[in-house]
Amino acid sequence: MISVCHVITDTNFGGAGRVLLNYCKTYNRADFRLSVVLPRGSELLEPLRQTDVELIEADGLYDRSYSREDVRNLAVIFRQHVFQLIHAHGALSARLAARKCGIPVIYTRHSVFDPPRRATRFPIRQIQGFFNNRYADGIIAVSPAAKEILAATGSDPRKIRVIYNGVPPLEPGPGVYRARFSWGPKDLVLGIVARLEEVKGHHDLLNALALLPEPIKLLIAGTGAQEAALKAQCRALQLEKRVVFCGFVQDVAGLMNSLDVQINASYGTEATSMALLEGFSLGIPAVVTDFGGNPYVVESGVNGLVVPKRDPHAMARAIERLWEEPGLRKQLGAGARAAYAQRFRAEMMTRQTEEYYREVLKQYG
Known part of the structure; x- marks a missing residue:
């Protein structure tokens, strides 16, 4: 029985928390004992x-x-328990505490963003590389894009293992939002599930929607700092009757079952979108920007369409193509379902993670 302790510092229930929760639901109980510090x-x-x-x-x-205090507190916790491996979700304090206690440590890089140029040059690159290489026996990148950034900022590529996020499948069911707004089969319902922040590209998506025919509707799920600005943009573009702000959505299946196409318009931060994977499990194709991990999830012409980031006209053309070609939409939906089954199931993520645990423990001696 291998005792593994996960450490996550998030107070919100975000992407890293969802990845951890999916792992905790599917881990191998015969071989592993799990603890989570939070x-x-x-x-x-x-x-x-x-x-x-x-x-x-x-x-x-x-x-x-x-923080120094966190390192001290975590070291006390690690010593009070018999952990054979620490898995830190970004937290440097957990990595330092693990080293202090002589416990092997893995950490996961959950995010992808363009690093500042100075981070890829001397001496910042060397400093970052020192911490990542010295205070981790293994690194999990949730996308090849994350691995590329880690390597560019000094991490040893030989230490990095790409393990895609995995999600449980959503249950097919009624599209509650379609019914609520009386949208029919001739309407094309788009959906974007993301924090309402500048870098998630909602403003670009609204500009694209303004170029499209009236039967194309949009559901926006999420909360964030840009909510008021996005609603003002809707009014300015006269899109109020075509756009619904859903806020924080608990019934994810009810939302996803309402969609014909999922959108990811990110241009500043995106690794492996959990929402895209959940949509794939229902056979929902996606139109995404070419930023971060998106092109590693969506293969253009196979399970969705990929467009240049920050280009509302290109986004509009891709969406209009799916509206005009229902046969293509069906074909891409089948590709999305196949991609989910082959690459993005929660059990696959769990199995690969546990295989990596064993490898790191074997190398640690």
């Missing part, structure tokens, strides 16, 4: 309580990668 009062606590993993609430940690 901030006291984190939003992730309640979902994790529905699993059988040991939960350790810690003071501090709150949404920060490093």
Whole structure:
């Protein structure tokens, strides 16, 4: 029995938390014993309580990668328990504490963003590379794009293993949002599931929608700092009757079953979108920008269409093509379902992660 402790510092229930939760639901209980250290009062606590993993609430940690206090507190926790491996979800404090206690450590890079140029040059590249190489026995990148950035900023590529995020399949069912707004079979319903932040590209998507025919509708799921600005843009573009702001959506299946096409318009941060994978499980094709991990998930012409980032006209042309060609939409939907089955199931992510655990422990001696 291998005892693994995950450390996550997020107080919100974001992408890293969803990846961890999916792992906790599908891990090999015959070979592994799991614990999770997380901030006291984190939003992730309640979902994790529905699993059988040991939960350790810690003071501090709150949404920060490093503090001396966190290193000290985590070292105490690690010494009080018999952990054979630490898995840090970004948290540098956990990596330093693991080293302090002589425990092998893996960390996952969940994000992809364009690093500043100075981060890829001397001496910042060497400093970052030192910390990543010295304080990790293995690194998981959730996308080849994440691995490329890690290598460009100094991490040893030989230490990096690409393991895509995996999700449980959504259940097919009624499209509750289509019914709620009386959208019929002649309407093409788009959906974007993302934080309402500048870099997620919602403004570009609204500009694209303004170029498209009236039967094309849009559901926007999520909350964030850009909500007021996006609603103002809708009014300015006279899109109020075609766009619905859904806020935070708990019934993800109900939302996804309402969609014909999913959109990802990111241009500043995107690794392996969990929402895209959930849509794939239902056979929903996607139109995405060519940023970050998107092109590694969506193969243009196979399970969706890829367009240049920050190009509303290109986005509009791709969406209009899927509206005008239902046969193509059906074909891409079948490709999306096949991609999910072959690459993005939660069980696949779990199996690959546990294989990597064993490799790292074997190398550690």
